[in-house]
Amino acid sequence: MKKNTAAAENAKKGKHQALEMIEGGLCGKRSARIFNWTVFILIILSNSFFLASKAQPVISNTLIFVVAELFTIILLTTEIVIGFWTADVRFPEEKHPRLKYLRQPMTIIGILALMPFYLGLVLVDPKFNEFTEYLDYLMLLHLVKAWEIMKTTRPDS
Secondary structure, three states: OOOHHHHHHHHHHHHHHHHOOOHHHOOOHHHHHHHHHHHHHHHHHHHHHHHHHHEEEEEEEEEEHHHHHHHHHHHHHHHHHHHOHHHHHHHHOOOOOOHHHHHOOOHHHHHHHHHHHHHHHOOOOHHHHHHHHHHHHHHHHHHHHHHHHHHHOOOOO
């Protein structure tokens, strides 16, 4: 029985550390600031490449575009997964903390912005190309996330 309690305490401690890593920027934690600025830079790069690829489609096939896009997708997906995992720590008073997390505006924006990538993996039939092409513009919602990072990590906050 003590073993289960120790494991539960370790899991809770891990959740607190993960939550602090992604949200500690509000408190000035260095790891959170690094994480947030990395996300910010990747969002700006990703959106710049996206807009450039719409102007000249050849750009979207370059290695730097693909790597930046994949790294951004992985990082932002990880952020949502960690947020979902740590929801019970973030909202301890809630009966359904994970649903509360999923209803947060920045979570909804993050999921909508990631949706074109994951739908593109699933909908590989050519008849869906036009549909997924319009969905690609949802990626621009990442700019809202970038704005939020700028607001929360500035020195006077």
